[in-house]
Amino acid sequence: MTNTEIEQFRAETKGTAERIHFNNAGSSLPPDVVIDTVIKYLQEEAVFGGYETEVKYSKQLDNVYALIAQLINADANEIAIVESASMGWWIAFNGVGLQKGDVIITCEMEYVTNILGFLHAKKELGVEVKIIPNDAGGNFCLQALEDAITPQTKLFAFTHIGSTAGNVMPAAEIGKIARKHNILYLLDACQSIGHLPVDIKEIGCDMLAVTGRKYLRAPRGTGFLYVRKEVQDSLKLMFMDGFSAPKVTNSDYVTRSDARRFELYERSRATTLGLGKAIEYLLNIGIEKIWQRVQYLAGIMRKQLAAIDGVQVHDIGDQKCGIVTFSVNGVNSYIVKNKLAEKSINVSVGKAHSTLFYMEKHNLASVVRASVHYYNTEHEIQVLCEVLKNIY
Ligand SMILES: Cc1ncc(COP(=O)(O)O)c(C=O)c1O
Missing domain, CATH: 3.90.1150.10 (Aspartate Aminotransferase, domain 1)
Known part of the structure; x- marks a missing residue:
């Protein structure tokens, strides 16, 4: 640079x-263009109406999914826009449908949200959690991970970069082990996205939770969840509305066929556009x-x-x-x-x-x-x- x-x-x-x-x-401090985008959209909403402005910007709003997909090398239909990394993480984690006796393998870099998720699953469901510690030099031991796997291992839940530490976890090497043993892999990329290259195909994760406001330089209250296409149908939904399940009869419903089934209808269109603008800005730099x-x-x-x-x-x-x-x-x-x-x-x-x-x-x-x-x-x-x- x-x-x-x-x-x-x-x-x-x-x-x-x-x-x-x-x-x-x-x-992070957002680029001015991100904030200008959000303010302009809000001003138009105030003058023309929220639904009317959404129609006007429908292409740009849709394009945010494509930009996120480009950023992480996914497909747009594998992306749900959510308010935060914690929200994305919980949607994915709860969706797995863990049961008594299932084992989660994790690492010492986990964020408090994720630790709360593990404790909750332990208390409510009888799930077991194994933590693979880093070695004395602060490096993750891949062999220890392989050795910890048993037939009960249902989920790898890892954090790419911890909140209060300066090291990076070997997410792609962990992904290779997940693929080899056919274990679901949830990665918290809250601190790594916009910070270093994150390519979901290289990493091999099934689910990825991200926030916008940190290294992406997007507005607060933005984030996204990636869910690999092949995994989407097996994840349980935590909540639904007429957007996530557009076909409803007296006795049944059909959800959307893409990852947007994990969203709800209402959220800020203005900050969604701001998120897209921040990603565009990042992609232009590289x-x-x-x-x-x-x-x-x-x-x-x-x-x-x-x-x-x-x-x-x-x-x-x-x-x-x-x-x-x-x-x-x-x-x-x-x-x-x-x-x-x-x-x-x-x-x-x-x-x-x-x-x-x-x-x-x-x-x-x-x-x-x-x-x-x-x-x-x-x-x-x-x-x-x-x-x-x-x-x-
Ligand atoms: C590693 C990590 N994961 C998850 C989160 C949660 O992000 P959010 O506040 O967007 O839910 C944070 C927030 O600091 C974090 O540092």
């Missing part, structure tokens, strides 16, 4: 002139280029943080990403966050419960999370480090 391109991306993102935004793993830049910036940040007295960087694992986690000796993570906020620098605090298995294993009550995106700069990293040097 050239300096000219970076300057252009920053000029197209109002927020970069206001703050140093290192909370991309929370919610995800490989984004991933290279994110790794480069995160590498610099880790190096500079580690050189500061009293700062401890926590990220381990061979493949690291744009999420950088650290703590400052003797200073509570919330105080670090607040001190940085005073200097117009946004970071977040990664709480223990967000990635409970990992955080407990490493005795971390919280971490400071500074997550970079391609529009961040080396200078912004320097400014962050200067503030931290003078934090005591």
Whole structure:
């Protein structure tokens, strides 16, 4: 990515002139064109009517499914648009129809939503959950996964990038094992989409849950669920309305034949268009280029943080990403966050419960999370480090 391109991306993102935004793993700054798209649509709804505006934009709204499909190398009929990754994850997870004695295999990077899903399935259904821990170097052991499989293994539920850790899980290698043993594979790609290349055919997952507001730079309240065509009919529906089941008689109903059966009729058309615009923006840049830049910036940040007295960087694992986690000796993570906020620098605090298995294993009550995106700069990293040097 050239300096000219970076300057252009920053000029197209109002927020970069206001703050140093290192909370991309929370919610990225959207490009101006995304916000303009949403506002324009809402204004038209207010003047012409919601249903009438939808008719006018029906092609563009439909095209959002095609853009998502292009982004992850799927078919448009394998995509449902939902409000969040958690919503997508629950639709898929509940749809599997787990029963007493079934076993889920997962990893230590799971997000709190997913952990709650496992606990619920354990309590309500008598399902067993096996967690494959990462090794001391922070890497996932594929052999341990193979060894854990039994005839009772019904589901692999993995998280590609954890909420409060800087490593990437080997999603495609896990997918190969899932395919070999014919086990359903649900991947939480909430932090990885827009961050690094995610190709569902390469990964081999059956279901993928995603949010829009993080590395995709889409508006809040957007997300999507991918469900492989061959799996759609076997997933139970959590809810239905006249959109997901358009044929209804007194005694029966027929659902839609595509993944949009997992949606309900009502949601924001404006933010859906914004999601599409964010994906278009990303596709124009190219995800490989984004991933290279994110790794480069995160590498610099880790190096500079580690050189500061009293700062401890926590990220381990061979493949690291744009999420950088650290703590400052003797200073509570919330105080670090607040001190940085005073200097117009946004970071977040990664709480223990967000990635409970990992955080407990490493005795971390919280971490400071500074997550970079391609529009961040080396200078912004320097400014962050200067503030931290003078934090005591
Ligand atoms: C790894 C991971 N999975 C899932 C989620 C949940 O995303 P959402 O808030 O869109 O439901 C998050 C949110 O931070 C996350 O970091």
